[in-house]
Amino acid sequence: MGKDKKLVEAITSMETDFAQWYTDVVKKAELIDYSSVKGCMVIKPAGYAIWENIQQELDKRFKETGVENVYMPMFIPESLLQKEKDHVEGFAPEVAWVTHGGLNPLQERLCVRPTSETLFCDFYANDVQSYRDLPKCYNQWCSVVRWEKETRPFLRSREFLWQEGHTAHATAEDAQERTLQMLHLYADFCEEVLAIPVIRGQKTDKEKFAGAEATYTIEALMHDGKALQSGTSHNFGDGFAKAFHIQYTDKENKLQYIHQTSWGMSTRLIGGIIMVHGDDSGLVLPPRIAPTQVMVIPIQQHKEGVLDKAAEIRDALKQAGIRVKMDDSEKSPGWKFAEQEMRGIPIRLELGPKDIEAKKCVLVRRDTREKTECTLEEAAAVAAGLLDTIQKDMFARAKAHRDAHISDVKTYEEFKDAVEHKPGFIRAMWCGDAACEAKIKEDTTATSRCIPFGDHEALSDECVCCKKPAHKLIYWGKAY
Amino acid sequence: MGKDKKLVEAITSMETDFAQWYTDVVKKAELIDYSSVKGCMVIKPAGYAIWENIQQELDKRFKETGVENVYMPMFIPESLLQKEKDHVEGFAPEVAWVTHGGLNPLQERLCVRPTSETLFCDFYANDVQSYRDLPKCYNQWCSVVRWEKETRPFLRSREFLWQEGHTAHATAEDAQERTLQMLHLYADFCEEVLAIPVIRGQKTDKEKFAGAEATYTIEALMHDGKALQSGTSHNFGDGFAKAFHIQYTDKENKLQYIHQTSWGMSTRLIGGIIMVHGDDSGLVLPPRIAPTQVMVIPIQQHKEGVLDKAAEIRDALKQAGIRVKMDDSEKSPGWKFAEQEMRGIPIRLELGPKDIEAKKCVLVRRDTREKTECTLEEAAAVAAGLLDTIQKDMFARAKAHRDAHISDVKTYEEFKDAVEHKPGFIRAMWCGDAACEAKIKEDTTATSRCIPFGDHEALSDECVCCKKPAHKLIYWGKAY
Numbered sequence: 001m002g003k004d005k006k007l008v009e010a011i012t013s014m015e016t017d018f019a020q021w022y023t024d025v026v027k028k029a030e031l032i033d034y035s036s037v038k039g040c041m042v043i044k045p046a047g048y049a050i051w052e053n054i055q056q057e058l059d060k061r062f063k064e065t066g067v068e069n070v071y072m073p074m075f076i077p078e079s080l081l082q083k084e085k086d087h088v089e090g091f092a093p094e095v096a097w098v099t100h101g102g103l104n105p106l107q108e109r110l111c112v113r114p115t116s117e118t119l120f121c122d123f124y125a126n127d128v129q130s131y132r133d134l135p136k137c138y139n140q141w142c143s144v145v146r147w148e149k150e151t152r153p154f155l156r157s158r159e160f161l162w163q164e165g166h167t168a169h170a171t172a173e174d175a176q177e178r179t180l181q182m183l184h185l186y187a188d189f190c191e192e193v194l195a196i197p198v199i200r201g202q203k204t205d206k207e208k209f210a211g212a213e214a215t216y217t218i219e220a221l222m223h224d225g226k227a228l229q230s231g232t233s234h235n236f237g238d239g240f241a242k243a244f245h246i247q248y249t250d251k252e253n254k255l256q257y258i259h260q261t262s263w264g265m266s267t268r269l270i271g272g273i274i275m276v277h278g279d280d281s282g283l284v285l286p287p288r289i290a291p292t293q294v295m296v297i298p299i300q301q302h303k304e305g306v307l308d309k310a311a312e313i314r315d316a317l318k319q320a321g322i323r324v325k326m327d328d329s330e331k332s333p334g335w336k337f338a339e340q341e342m343r344g345i346p347i348r349l350e351l352g353p354k355d356i357e358a359k360k361c362v363l364v365r366r367d368t369r370e371k372t373e374c375t376l377e378e379a380a381a382v383a384a385g386l387l388d389t390i391q392k393d394m395f396a397r398a399k400a401h402r403d404a405h406i407s408d409v410k411t412y413e414e415f416k417d418a419v420e421h422k423p424g425f426i427r428a429m430w431c432g433d434a435a436c437e438a439k440i441k442e443d444t445t446a447t448s449r450c451i452p453f454g455d456h457e458a459l460s461d462e463c464v465c466c467k468k469p470a471h472k473l474i475y476w477g478k479a480y
Numbered sequence: 481m482g483k484d485k486k487l488v489e490a491i492t493s494m495e496t497d498f499a500q501w502y503t504d505v506v507k508k509a510e511l512i513d514y515s516s517v518k519g520c521m522v523i524k525p526a527g528y529a530i531w532e533n534i535q536q537e538l539d540k541r542f543k544e545t546g547v548e549n550v551y552m553p554m555f556i557p558e559s560l561l562q563k564e565k566d567h568v569e570g571f572a573p574e575v576a577w578v579t580h581g582g583l584n585p586l587q588e589r590l591c592v593r594p595t596s597e598t599l600f601c602d603f604y605a606n607d608v609q610s611y612r613d614l615p616k617c618y619n620q621w622c623s624v625v626r627w628e629k630e631t632r633p634f635l636r637s638r639e640f641l642w643q644e645g646h647t648a649h650a651t652a653e654d655a656q657e658r659t660l661q662m663l664h665l666y667a668d669f670c671e672e673v674l675a676i677p678v679i680r681g682q683k684t685d686k687e688k689f690a691g692a693e694a695t696y697t698i699e700a701l702m703h704d705g706k707a708l709q710s711g712t713s714h715n716f717g718d719g720f721a722k723a724f725h726i727q728y729t730d731k732e733n734k735l736q737y738i739h740q741t742s743w744g745m746s747t748r749l750i751g752g753i754i755m756v757h758g759d760d761s762g763l764v765l766p767p768r769i770a771p772t773q774v775m776v777i778p779i780q781q782h783k784e785g786v787l788d789k790a791a792e793i794r795d796a797l798k799q800a801g802i803r804v805k806m807d808d809s810e811k812s813p814g815w816k817f818a819e820q821e822m823r824g825i826p827i828r829l830e831l832g833p834k835d836i837e838a839k840k841c842v843l844v845r846r847d848t849r850e851k852t853e854c855t856l857e858e859a860a861a862v863a864a865g866l867l868d869t870i871q872k873d874m875f876a877r878a879k880a881h882r883d884a885h886i887s888d889v890k891t892y893e894e895f896k897d898a899v900e901h902k903p904g905f906i907r908a909m910w911c912g913d914a915a916c917e918a919k920i921k922e923d924t925t926a927t928s929r930c931i932p933f934g935d936h937e938a939l940s941d942e943c944v945c946c947k948k949p950a951h952k953l954i955y956w957g958k959a960y
Contacts, residue, residue, distance in 0.1 A: 036560055036602050037590065040553035045618070048549045069528050073520035073639055074554075074592075074623060075576075080516055093582050096555075098592065100577040101627040101638075110517065112554075112578065112592070122516050138525070143554060143622070147581035158581075159553055 011342075013280045018224040025274055026153045029283040029343050039151040039158035043267070046343060049291035050270055051161060055141060057193055057288075058163065058265065061185055067137045067165060072119040074142070075110040080118045084243040087117060090210020094146045096158075112145040117211065117236075117262055120166040121244035128258060130249050131170055137178070139165040154271035155228075155480050162266035168258045170248070172237060175259035179235040182263040183216040186231035194269065195286040195395040196220045196276050197402050198230060199425070199475055201450030206434050209262075213237035219449045219475060221402040222275035225423020227449050227477035230272055233263035271480070276398050277367075283344030284367050286394050287387040294363075294383050295340045296326040299333050299352030309356050313349065313379055320380035322387070341366060346390050347383055367394055410460045415476075419444040425477050429470040431463035440465055440476065449475040491822075493760045498704040505754055506633045509763040509823050519631040519638035523747070526823060529771035530750055531641060535621060537673055537768075538643065538745065541665055547617045547645060552599040554622070555590035560598045564723040567597060570690020574626045576638075592625040597691065597716075597742055600646040601724035608738060610729050611650055617658070619645040634751035635708075635960050642746035648738045650728070652717060655739035659715040662743040663696040666711035674749065675766040675875040676700050676756050677882050678710060679905070679955055681930030686914050689742075693717035699929045699955060701882040702755035705903020707929050707957035710752055713743035751960070756878050757847075763824030764847050766874050767867040774843075774863050775820045776806040779813050779832030789836050793829065793859055800860035802867070821846060826870050827863055847874055890940045895956075899924040905957045909950040911943035920945055920956065929955040 010028060012020040026032050031047030043051065059069075075098060082088045095111040113119065120138065128134065141163045151157045165182060169175040183200060190196045198218035208215035212234040220230045238257040241247070247255045277284040287293050294317055298310040310326055317324040327336045333350075340348050350362040361379055363372045367390055374382040405424025409415045418426045426446060430436060441447050456473045463470040490508060492500040506512050511527030523531065539549075555578060562568045575591040593599065604616065621643045631637045645662060649655040663680060670676045678698035688695035692714040700710045718737040721727070727735045757764040767773050774797055778790040790806055797804040807816045813830075820828050830842040841859055843852045847870055854862040885904025889895045898906045906926065910916060921927050936953045943950040 033603065033607065035553050035599070036557055037553040037555045040555060042553070042599075042603055043551040045548035045550055048551055051551075052549065068525035069532065070525055071523040071528055071531075071623075071641060073515050073517040073522070074625070075517045075520060075639070077516055095582065096578045096590075097580040098576045099579045102574050102576075110576075119515070119522075123513065123522055127513065143551075145554070159555070161551060 011280060011282060014223065014278075021278075021280070022271075022275060023153070025278055025282055025342075031270065031274075031283075032153045037158075039148060041153050041157055043161075046291070047270060050273070050285070050289060051267055053289050053291060054193075054265075054269060055163075058189060059141075061189060062139055062163075062165070065137070065181060065185065067139045069140060070138045071140055071142070072113075072116050072123065074113050076113055076116075076118055077108050077110055079108060080122055081111055083118060083121070084211050084240055087211035087240075091115065091146075094148065096145050096147055113142075114144055114146045115262075115264070116140070116142075116144075116164055117166065117240060117260075118244075120262075121240050121246060121260075124168050124258065124260075125244050125246045128168055128246060128248050131251055134168060134170045134248060134258065135174060135178070136168040137165070138167065139163055152271075152480075154267055154274070156268075160267050162264050164264045165262060167261045168246070169260070170250070170256070170258070172259050175235055175237070175261050179214070179216060179233045179261045179263070182261070183218065183231070183233040186233070186263070186265060187218045190218060190220065190230060190269075191395065193286070193288045194273055194276075195288075195391055195398060196230070196272055197395065197399040199450060199452055201452040201475065203232075203450060204434070204437060204448050204474075206437055207448060209234045211236060211239060213239060217450050219425075219477075220272055220276065221405055221425060221477075222272070222480070223278070223401070224275070225405050225478075227425065227475075227479040228268070228272050228275065229449070229479065230269060231263070231265045234261060236260040236262070277394055278344070281338075282342035284394070285344035285346060287346045287391045290344065290346050291323065292325045292343075292345050293322050293387055294324040294347045294349055295336075295345045296324060296349045296351065297333060297336045297340065298326070298328060299350055299355075301328060303353045305356060306351070306353060309376070310351050313351060313361065313376060316380045317349075317383055320384055322380065322383055347386055349379065349383065365390055367397075408459050409464060412464055415440070415446075415464050416444055419446050419478070425449065425475050427459065427473060427475055428464035429458060429460050429462065430472045430474045431466055431468045431470040432472055433463070433466065433468070436463055436465035446476045446478055449477050449479065451475075491760060491762060494703065494758075501758075501760070502751075502755060503633070505758055505762055505822075511750065511754075511763075512633045517638075519628060521633050521637055523641075526771070527750060530753070530765070530769060531747055533769050533771060534673075534745075534749060535643075538669060539621075541669060542619055542643075542645070545617070545661060545665065547619045549620060550618045551620050551622070552593075552596050552603065554593050556593055556596075556598055557588050557590055559588060560602055561591055563598060563601070564691050564720055567691035567720075571595065571626075574628065576625050576627055593622075594624055594626045595742075595744070596620070596622075596624075596644055597646065597720060597740075598724075600742075601720050601726060601740075604648050604738065604740075605724050605726045608648055608726060608728050611731055614648060614650045614728060614738065615654060615658070616648040617645070618647065619643055632751075632960075634747055634754070640747050642744050644744045645742060647741045648726070649740070650730070650736070650738070652739050655715055655717070655741050659694070659696060659713045659741045659743070662741070663698065663711070663713040666713070666743070666745060667698045670698060670700065670710055670749075670752075671875065673766070673768045674753055674756075675768075675871055675878060676710070676752055677875065677879040679930060679932055681932040681955065683712075683930060684914070684917055684928045684954075686917055687928060689714045691716060691719060693719060697930050699905075699957075700752055700756060701885055701905060701957075702752070702960070703758070703881070704755070705885050705958075707905065707955075707959040708748070708752045708755070709929070709959065710749060711743070711745040714741060716740040716742065757874055758824070761818075762822035764874070765824035765826060767826045767871045770824065770826050771803065772805045772823075772825050773802050773867055774804040774827045774829055775816075775825045776804060776829045776831065777813060777816045777820065778806070778808060779830055779835075781808060783833045785836060786831070786833055789856070790831050793831060793841065793856060796860045797829075797863055800864055802860065802863055827866055829859065829863065845870055847877075888939050889944060892944055895920070895944050896924060899926050899958070905929065905955050907939065907953060907955055908944035909938060909940050909942065910952045910954045911946055911948045911950040912952055913943070913946065913948070916943055916945035926956045926958055929957050929959065931955075
């Protein structure tokens with residue numbers, strides 16, 4: 001058991017140092033590796049397979065709403081990036097610049113896309129002529145580059161993978177409808193597939209996207225009480241259309257500006273999965289996103305018939321539509337258990353000579369370590385049922401944790417105390433003045449996460465900061 | 481019919497000007513658009529959907545052979561690119577250089593990957609320790625950049641989408657086996673899915689990949705008689721391993737260099753599909769790769785019951801697993817026919833009031849324009865059968881065209897005459913001297929495409945160029 005112990009001991013515990021625990025998990029679960037390119041990561045097979053499952057499920061949901069995939073160039077000429085004033089101010093300080101092509105300097109330098117609003121605008125300016133051409137609901141899966149100074153795997157890296165949707169509409173109402181539709185699609189995806197509960201709401205002006213009229217967000221709470229912005233959807237109104245002269249002829253033959261949206265989700269979600277569900281033994285993957293849902297681990301595999309029976313069970317599970325693998329390597333069972341736990345595989349199926357004799361096997365849940373014994377014949381059905389249960393339980397646990405980490409505060413003293421001593425979201429009233437928002441951030445490092453959708457009972461009638469009349473409830477928090 | 485005619489007349493005929501025909505098709509079939517970034521294209525929904533189908537099918541075939549997907553950074557530090565001498569010589573003249581990150585100059589400039597051998601080597605140098613870690617069979621789907629001077633949509637652009645597989649093996653034999661396995665996988669994919677017959681063979685030393693010990697290729701013949709290199713697979717031996725110091729401990733505890741391969745296919749394949757199968761009415765897509773396989777076009781759709789019945793048929797086809805759409809737009813049927821033909825949709829299903837009365841419909845093949853009448857009940861089964869037939873017929877026609885455009889020549893006069901007057905592959909004997917290969921290219925612009933696999937009867941016993949003894953049969957051709 002010496003080796004097994006070593007593997008487990010190699011992770012820092014969450015309580016000791018959450019940041020180090022996170023770094024240990026991404027490395028030991030073989031999700032990423034560092035590269036010779038500072039701030040950029042290598043996404044290894046176990047990490048990329050999670051991304052492929054995210055892509056597949058999101059892409060299916062996008063297409064059901066009429067979205068089509070396209071591909072835009074990765075370069076943006078400097079003059080194009082500069083067309084929309086707020087946008088260039090937001091992004092120019094953090095882009096990578098290409099200045100040479102082959103052996104020659106370029107006439108105009110090109111930035112590597114940090115996001116592609118300007119390219120889509122340039123495209124729509126030619127492609128949209130008439131109301132018949134609208135709406136355009138395009139999306140692309142690609143990588144983008146933002147020259148961050150501080151980087152962390154999945155959460156903030158100089159290059160990351162994402163999808164960016166860009167739509168063009170005839171009216172402001174259509175654009176607003178699409179903006180919210182995609183935000184809710186993101187939220188449902190997080191809750192149903194990633195088992196991550198989210199707060200849906202709107203960003204304040206200070207926190208909105210560079211160039212947007214309104215930005216909507218979903219905010220998740222990590223195990224350490226910090227918030228993770230997990231997906232955003234922006235309504236641009238006709239701001240970009242005016243900067244890029246994108247007009248269409250309406251039914252009355254009049255020229256009108258289009259109205260646009262954009263929305264994106266990224267590999268950052270993988271960071272969210274780790275920090276919401278992980279534990280001191282490593283990753284814990286929700287069954288719906290897990291590349292491998294069940295790992296069959298034969299015990300005393302050299303004894304006659306064990307491997308054959310294990311393979312038979314594996315095939316039966318596969319037949320039932322479960323993503324299953326068998327670990328028949330030369331490692332000890334204890335080592336295999338520790339590896340399966342580190343990798344977050346939702347169920348381990350143990351099967352040894354005695355089990356085979358008794359025509360049964362043992363299923364062990366990764367999330368609770370609870371054991372279930374069943375007959376070999378029942379195994380596939382029991383595993384399928386357990387996967388559903390695990391998915392539901394993981395969401396319920398994450399939601400209970402989130403809800404237990406929301407502090408409602410009325411005074412600035414309470415606010416500061418909560419930031420200091422109660423990790424999690426802080427709910428407080430805000431007068432709407434950007435000065436108060438800035439002061440809170442400076443005093444506490446907490447940022448406004450969102451103004452939640454729906455009706456919320458007022459916690460008081462005055463701003464938590466300046467005590468002037470306040471009608472807006474805000475979720476605040478320290479954030480990744 | 482005025483508008484319908486205009487749409488059709490807008491394409492240059494293949495006979496008049498093949499290059500212009502090609503450009504017309506990519507634009508009119510809405511596969512791509514040009515962008516503000518010189519040499520880069522926008523891949524529009526109709527083009528990207530073809531790429532998605534290519535990806536899906538190739539990815540499935542890769543995974544069946546044990547390949548896993550990963551993602552490497554898009555940037556390569558200059559010092560890393562320079563580690564393998566032949567490789568840097570081949571690529572440095574055509575890469576884009578990032579020199580600034582945000583507002584600051586970089587300490588070391590980074591190139592945007594033209595291909596990722598150096599990044600995978602850098603990764604394997606840390607990741608591979610023992611024979612137990614081998615083989616590594618990794619692949620990534622990404623975009624790469626090569627600063628080409630002359631560009632053409634899909635065929636040659638400054639940025640293009642591709643997959644690049646990179647494997648690491650314990651022995652030279654394992655690497656050679658993987659190299660050939662992937663070449664055959666590519667060839668089978670082209671023939672079975674894209675209906676494009678290919679010649680499988682090896683590149684001469686002059687034409688092999690920068691840094692490879694051996695390069696294998698599949699070569700397809702376009703309608704105009706020019707060759708298209710459609711996929712390549714490289715065996716690197718231990719050349720990169722020595723340059724990057726990638727060693728593993730074998731079972732006897734001795735240090736050994738790994739042996740590597742790489743292999744790639746790109747959006748260039750879409751150019752191949754267009755130029756092998758297209759005609760003067762536009763694109764002709766093989767059913768297995770067509771995003772839409774059947775377009776249902778209602779005739780006199782305003783008459784009662786027509787749209788309902790058309791939708792019913794569409795649903796029946798969808799139920800049968802066919803990718804089907806219905807064009808119920810306000811355009812005239814003639815306009816819809818022309819559009820469906822331009823877009824290369826394999827089958828059009830026509831259905832009007834008289835058909836409905838007679839309980840039948842008409843299926844029209846895109847490739848031959850042949851009409852088939854059947855009852856509404858039979859429609860799904862008949863369409864499915866027709867799709868199979870079209871796929872087979874398209875391959876057979878492409879193969880017959882290819883085989884009819886191979887000229888066997890014995891003398892240099894015959895060679896030059898064939899280049900001049902017989903578009904297609906030229907087969908001729910070669911002594912193996914790079915000087916003859918270079919002379920032929922200079923005299924005729926034809927390049928050696930490959931030394932085909934298998935036994936081939938010698939056409940003569942002397943080199944077509946220098947008349948010295950020759951044992952190698954070569955496929956020559958003008959190429960894209």
